[in-house]
Amino acid sequence: MDEPLSLPLAAPPRRRGRLAAHGWLLARRCSQLAILALFLAGPLAGVWIVKGNLAYSLTLDALPLTDPYVLLQSLLAGHAPEAIALTGAAIVAAFYFLVGGRAYCAWVCPLNMVTDFAGWLRGRLGIRGGAHLGRQTRYWVLAMTLLLAATTGTVAWEQVNPVSMLHRGLIFGVGAAWTIVLAVFLFDLFVSARGWCGHLCPVGAFYSLLGRKSPLRVSATRRAACDDCMDCFAVCPEPQVIRPALKGEASGAGPLIDSPNCLNCGRCIDVCDRDVFTFTVRTPFRRDPQ
Ligand code: SF4
Ligand code: SF4
Structure with missing residues (x-):
């Protein structure tokens, strides 16, 4: 069953205090913002705890972390990765295998804050209906991005991937990044409820497969x-x-x-x-x- 229910956004919990009813939400916003702050501290304040971006980073000059989805695209494009990138991908893959692949979406991905806001605003504005997209569509998009890498010999998807673009936009101020992020926001707000994360995003699809048995x-x-x-x-x-x-x-x-x-x-x-x-x-x- 694809869409079991069509409901308004959250009714206020009936007996819980406001803080108790938002505990996990606050915890993961803290997580998302803290991770962003670590990436921004270097370029903005010269505090280089973490160097790089979500695709590849080095923490304290010792811990490599590589997005295994980006690495897979790179491999399919015919690039030979360095050993440290492979190590970083193994660490990230093992982590999400243990904690659930899509914990990446809830606890790390900066775009999640944008799409959550679009979903919240859609509910507040009473916007209903819109385009129906199957929830399996994201796996087809995932397959297409991998095919694209294999056929073009480039990591082409990463030039437009909204997740990477938002991160790059925040760290390096890339102008085009904001256009893509705005497009995702407007898409979720007006065209399809939870359209990007729930139906289209190949990053979320990849991580869901990674955490299938977590x-x-x-x-x-x-x-x-x-x-x-x-x-x-x-x-x-x-x-x-x-x-x-x-x-x-x-x-x-x-x-x-x-x-x-x-x-x-x-x-x-x-x-x-x-x-x-x-x-x-x-x-x-x-x-x-x-
Ligand atoms: S995604 Fe999972 S953890 Fe989050 S509200 Fe739904 S069932 Fe609960
Ligand atoms: S589905 Fe994609 S954009 Fe949404 S939170 Fe997950 S990785 Fe980020």
Whole structure:
């Protein structure tokens, strides 16, 4: 099922305090901004803790971090990567394999703040409807970007990738970057709800595949306490991932949110005043903890 529900944006939680209802959201905004600050501290203030950008960086002149999606494009383009870039990609891939691939979207990607804002504003302005895009479209876009690299011999997608462009725009002030970011914002606001991140972005698609079997998952552990208020569906950026775990007991489905498109963002945990959801660790021998 692709789009299970069409709901207004989050109704205010009923019993939780404002802070408790936004705990994970605040934590990940802090994470996104802190990571940005680390990248900006060098060019803007001469404090070089981190050198580089999201595609490749070196922290404290010792820790290489390479975006494995960019590395894959580079390999397909026929470029031979340096050993340090391969090491950096292995570190990043291992990290997201453990914490959930799309944790990159919720906790790191700077564009997530733009698309979240567009989604919030769309709800406030009461904008409904728009273009219908299948959620699998992002995997086709991903395949096309890889094909593009293989056929052109260049990492062509990275010249227009909105995620990289926003990062470059912030660090180096590249003017064209802002046009692309604005286009994504307007697309999400007027054309398709959660259109970019939820349907098109190949970066999110790549990371979802990377974290397909990640141990860290959200689980609807106390789903029997659910009172059908639908707050979690309303705030979730990928609401289709919730239903099997929350409502699948009758059909034998476990409470683990198993979809690789769950961002591990924690918003469902934030807003549920019945404490239905929690982070959990899936063990290799027990696929769906109860
Ligand atoms: S889907 Fe793409 S743009 Fe959206 S948060 Fe993830 S990587 Fe960033
Ligand atoms: S299910 Fe919860 S943690 Fe996963 S994307 Fe939705 S709100 Fe975020």
